Amino acid sequence: MLTLAHLRKDYKNLTAVKDLSFHLDRGDVFGFIGPNGAGKTTTIKVCATLLQPTSGTVYVDGLDVTEYTDEVRGIIGYMPDFFGVYDDVMVWEYLDFFAAAYRIPPARRKAVVDDVLELTDLAGRRAGYVEELSRGMKQRLCLAKTLLHDPKVLLLDEPASGLDPRARIEMKELLKELRAMGKTILVSSHILPELADFCNKIGIIEQGELIISGDVEEIMRKIQGGKALTIELQGESERAVALLSAYPGVKSVKQDDHALLVEFSTEEVDQTEVLRMLIEHGLRVQSFSETRVGLEDIFLRVTRGIVS
């Protein structure tokens, strides 16, 4: 659905994007992660036909974005991180304007606008003025506008930036609904938790280079390398650390507050044996569970943290 082939974007004294390549199939949700200034916005703008690449191509549904600009604009929906709104215009008028601008026939327009307001939970603010909306509502309005022409590919540049926690959760729920509708979504963010349980593919970019990209599960397995256990003990953690470090197959033991994170070098580990060992040595185990390495850990291990 969306393919980037060796995309490169140079500015006068800086290369914003170096040799980016990845592919999204229909229905994929791609989390584009990277620190500020990594090149996320530049890449998304190229995909959204707003920016000319220096070299390389981007294909949306098989169409080259620089050659078939008008057709591509009908397929994609772009939500920028900064945008302005018009003064003295009501919410429904704003959406009606964009619906007309996307050439939706007048007969269908009202229904489409109502649907989209319903989806983004702005139906109550229909008759309010756009400039009076809170930041979260404005973001939702922008998303509503993006959905008017039912695009197959959504390009969202930091959709939850500047939102309070509740609004963030609402935005995530909204995006989950969009995923359920079968849209291909590319979301960029530098805040990981909101992307974690939502994307099925990720790409980590730093200083214009795509460090790692692909299926989330595969990457986690690759990075993690083996099983990980989180153990909480009541006291005597030093003895536990010593015991666990000596246990066969243990890669590392880290202490975080009062919990121990034990990483093994293989997946083939019998947790029950480990638990039995700890109990036999008289340690009081409060909680014992298997953990997967989170997106934050992947991010920290994979990036070098030069630009933060």
Added chain:
Amino acid sequence: MKQALAITDWLPKFELPVLTRDLRGRMRGARAFVVMFVYVATLCGLAAFYMVAALWTPVTAGIASPYRPAVTVEPPGRELLLALAWVQLALIAVLAPALTCGAIAGECERRTLELLALTTISSASIIIGKLLAALCYLGLLILCAAPVFALTVMLGGVSPLEIVVVDLMAADVALLLGALGLLASALVQRTYVATALAYGGMAALALGLLGALASGYMLIGMGGLMLSGMLTGMARWGIPRWRPKWRPQRVHYIMIFGFCLALVAGLVNTPLVETADRLLSTHVQIVDPAQLLASSSGAAAVILGGLSLAGAGAALMATVSLFRALRAPQPDAFETQVRVEREVRGRALRREALS
């Protein structure tokens, strides 16, 4: 699958959503009413001043005698109409560019251009919508001042048709200057520069108009504008047929304008202009702009209307081409460049701090 297309299927192609949005929003702010008030108040004030002056000044019209020539005095209504017409023209001439030269540059600055550029509607629809939005408001202003003009009928010497002619001329000026303001807005991306450009252009035009109406200079100027409009249209449609991957950029359009303006300036002193001048002054009886305004034949309105349409048409063609170039993928997005520069500076500073 062949189906008879209903009119509503064709409508989205020719719709003007920009106009609809502007009509809905413009009269909500206080500003629209303030401008309307100032406009009508100025004309009312002028009329009131004239009435008071006329009441206090005795009008002496004499019978011609060998010792004293007759003082011919215009009927009071006519005098007032002339004054009002000029003031209205001046007000419209000041307002029209102000309304349109923020149209495209303002969208750039307020960061709404991106969202508009990505829609599937034609650039022509957007530009014409913006021009018509300004014209609708100016038309409203002209209508609002109609009662003041009606006063002149009451004073005598003026037929209602002449008021219509005067209003039409104001509309012509609005059309031409509005289109020029829009062109200025598309050429430069900063509103204040576009404003300066628009008013500069208007001053040049006004001098040309007042100095020598329907002279060869005017024709050459209009011809140059139309030529540049056609060339920009060709650049958009013609050249990609010959070199498919070529995309017109703003710099190409600006080069075309520069060339056409240089051509105009170059032709000004040539025999061509002198011949045109001579031809026009012999065949068209236009002598004095004031006379022109006062003539009841409507010839002035027709000539000015023709010129405005031609000029506005050319300006619109050029504006649409420029806007298309703005809408296409840019080599250098405005705010990305700003952010990139800031990032580069930040990294350089950090590197210095670390070393």
